[in-house]
Amino acid sequence: MLGVALLTGCGGSGSESASAPPASTATMNFVVQDTPSPKLTVLSFQIEITGAVLQPGNVSILPKPVTVDLAQLVSDTAFLSSTVLNSTTFTSLTLTFADPQVTIVNNSSAAIVTPTQTCAMGATCTFVPKLNAASVTISSGVFPITVTANSSTGLALDLSIPDLLQSDLSVTAADGTSVNLSLLPTPAGGAAEAQIDDVLGMVQSVSAGQIQIKTAVGDTLVLSTDSSTAYNYPSSACAANNSTCVVANQLVTVDLSLLAAGTLHADSVSFADSAASTVVQGVVLSVGTGVQPVVQVLVHKSLPSSAGFTVGEIVDATLQSGAAMYVASPGYPAVSGGTFVSASDLLAGQEVLLEVTQTMPAGTDGNAAFTTGMVSLQSSQILGQVNSVNAADSEFELTNVWSLFSSLSPAIPQLQVQTGMQTSFVGVTPASVSGVAAGDNVRVKGPVFNTAGGSGQPTMGAVQVSGRS
Numbered sequence: 001m002l003g004v005a006l007l008t009g010c011g012g013s014g015s016e017s018a019s020a021p022p023a024s025t026a027t028m029n030f031v032v033q034d035t036p037s038p039k040l041t042v043l044s045f046q047i048e049i050t051g052a053v054l055q056p057g058n059v060s061i062l063p064k065p066v067t068v069d070l071a072q073l074v075s076d077t078a079f080l081s082s083t084v085l086n087s088t089t090f091t092s093l094t095l096t097f098a099d100p101q102v103t104i105v106n107n108s109s110a111a112i113v114t115p116t117q118t119c120a121m122g123a124t125c126t127f128v129p130k131l132n133a134a135s136v137t138i139s140s141g142v143f144p145i146t147v148t149a150n151s152s153t154g155l156a157l158d159l160s161i162p163d164l165l166q167s168d169l170s171v172t173a174a175d176g177t178s179v180n181l182s183l184l185p186t187p188a189g190g191a192a193e194a195q196i197d198d199v200l201g202m203v204q205s206v207s208a209g210q211i212q213i214k215t216a217v218g219d220t221l222v223l224s225t226d227s228s229t230a231y232n233y234p235s236s237a238c239a240a241n242n243s244t245c246v247v248a249n250q251l252v253t254v255d256l257s258l259l260a261a262g263t264l265h266a267d268s269v270s271f272a273d274s275a276a277s278t279v280v281q282g283v284v285l286s287v288g289t290g291v292q293p294v295v296q297v298l299v300h301k302s303l304p305s306s307a308g309f310t311v312g313e314i315v316d317a318t319l320q321s322g323a324a325m326y327v328a329s330p331g332y333p334a335v336s337g338g339t340f341v342s343a344s345d346l347l348a349g350q351e352v353l354l355e356v357t358q359t360m361p362a363g364t365d366g367n368a369a370f371t372t373g374m375v376s377l378q379s380s381q382i383l384g385q386v387n388s389v390n391a392a393d394s395e396f397e398l399t400n401v402w403s404l405f406s407s408l409s410p411a412i413p414q415l416q417v418q419t420g421m422q423t424s425f426v427g428v429t430p431a432s433v434s435g436v437a438a439g440d441n442v443r444v445k446g447p448v449f450n451t452a453g454g455s456g457q458p459t460m461g462a463v464q465v466s467g468r469s
Contacts, residue, residue: 026087026147027262028155029193030061030080031184034073035160036383038441041404043124043283043298044103044312045070045161047171049080051096052157059085061155067099069311070161072300074381075443075466077156079196082262089146092139095157095179100129100164100171103298103312105285105404114169124285124298126312130170136179145183152260154184154193192257196264198379200272200281200301200353203250211246211266213254216301223256223266232270234326249275251303253328253353270328273374278307278356280315281378285404287346294318295346295375296367297354307356309368316369317354319343328353328376329447332461333394333420338449340377347450347458349404351378377447379463386440387414394419394433397457398444405458412452416459417444427467435467442467 030052036042046069052062061083068078103126104119106112112119119125147153163178164171173179187193201213204220211223231242238245246252251272257265273279281301288294295317302309309315327340339345346352355374363369384398398415405412425431428442436442445464452458 025084026149027152027260028061028083028085028147029152029184029258029260029262030083030155030157031077031194032068032073032080032157032159033077034070035158035162036071036074036443037162037165038383039162040165041105041107042071042102042161042165043105043285043404044072044101044126044300045164046102046311047100047159047164048098049095049157050098051094052080053094054090055092055094056090057088059083059090061085061093065098068159069300070159070164071103072381074383075445075464076197076381077194079194079258080157082258084262085147087148089144091144092137093143093155093181094135094137095173096135097131097173098134100131101312102127102129102165102169107404112169124314127169129165132166132170132172133174136173136175138175138179138181140175142181142183152186152193152262154186154260156182156184158182187260192265193260194258195267196256196258199254199256200279200303201252201254202303203246203248203252205248206243206246211254211269213252216303216305218305221264223254223264225266225269229266230268232268232328234271236324237271237274245271247275251275251277251279272303272328272353272376273355279303279353280307280309280317280356281351281353282315283380283404284346284348284350284352285314286348287343292318292321293343293346294363295352295354295372297352300351314367316363316365316367317356317372318360318369319346319375320357320371320373323372324374326376327447329379329461329463331422332379332446332463333418333422335418335449335451335459335461337451338447338459338461340447340449345450346375347448347452349380349382349458350448350450351380352376353378377449379445380448380460381443381445382415382448382460383441383443384415386436386438386442388438389433389436391434396433396436398442412457414457415444415448416451416457417446417462417465418459419462419465423462424464425467426464428465433465436465440467 114127428435
């Protein structure tokens with residue numbers, strides 16, 4: 001089953017509770033995923049889904065507009081909504097979109113002309129593309145859909161970046177190419193319909209069997225916990241490493257199960273930072289030199305929202321001497337030479353979470369600046385083509401077609417992917433490294449380690465390998 005990164009509505013505060021729908025009604029869960037671009041390095045592709053309406057009956061399954069970052073859905077899927085419906089047959093779904101914003105790295109051999117600027121070779125550029133078609137109606141494929149009492153239906157929306165983004169870098173939504181719809185597999189025996197990974201939030205309250213958090217976009221989620229919930233806390237934060245470690249106002253990252261009824265269960269809770277802290281999560285664009293290097297990061301998330309950092313913004317973080325560095329991913333295959341303890345372990349293309357220790361005046365580049373005393377390595381999501389497989393060592397080489405690696409000097413052409421017992425194989429038969437073959441296009445997710453010095457290429461400890469087309 002695919003991992004899912006929770007994304008919620010923009011503007012205002014919503015909530016998810018664990019209440020079950022009435023027995024005479026049905027539940028429809030709605031998620032979104034992405035087909036990434038195999039040619040253009042897209043670091044961020046934000047677009048607002050403003051509506052999703054089923055016909056007949058003008059039944060909305062999106063209670064409020066939702067902004068998604070498609071570049072964060074290379075291997076993940078985003079939960080959009082869970083709606084209680086009366087039994088009926090639906091024949092179409094109309095989707096509406098607004099406000100796209102794109103950030104790319106130009107790793108081509110020539111300048112790229114965007115709608116707002118000329119993007120030089122090696123530069124990172126953000127632009128607002130023209131939206132050619134803001135509405136699309138899907139009436140074939142999965143339709144008609146009949147929902148019956150006491151049932152659950154899952155709809156998966158696939159938004160394809162290479163088809164959304166036209167040759168002139170405008171955006172067009174079209175049924176069957178850039179916008180596609182499919183049914184989620186029906187879970188058996190009360191199993192999760194989807195996994196929701198890497199949700200950054202602030203703890204609002206803790207009680208027996210329940211944690212309430214507020215996410216980076218301001219929505220409140222009520223999560224059930226039980227004896228199966230795992231806790232990942234460094235000993236310096238909480239030596240007990242159990243439910244007693246979770247306290248109000250603490251920053252955490254949670255992995256959840258979306259159940260068929262639309263309820264949420266906390267599978268794991270990981271420490272992000274202590275109460276009253278400010279954090280920024282994003283992808284590393286560059287790493288400076290010196291004892292206290294400046295790490296340039298494109299922001300994907302930040303907490304609290306009052307900190308003033310925005311998604312798609314580039315920030316400059318100066319690494320303090322003695323800054324704490326650790327790997328946040330709770331379970332990944334061991335990587336030979338895979339350390340994350342000093343500035344030399346940082347690499348462009350890594351996903352990191354940084355503590356904002358002290359804000360600083362903007363530098364000459366105009367970017368927001370701060371010092372950081374804590375850096376945790378998060379899971380990156382990368383699409384590529386398998387170059388070779390070493391089944392004996394449970395690893396393969398990936399020719400990177402989404403990456404900052406090719407824009408480095410010297411460029412890093414490949415990524416080593418280490419798998420193991422901790423790796424989940426999705427859409428790969430058999431579900432192991434033996435199901436991966438040279439020439440396959442796969443999506444991989446996991447922490448990336450700077451092992452390039454020895455092997456000429458970095459290494460990912462893969463928590464997921466997906467063969468989704």
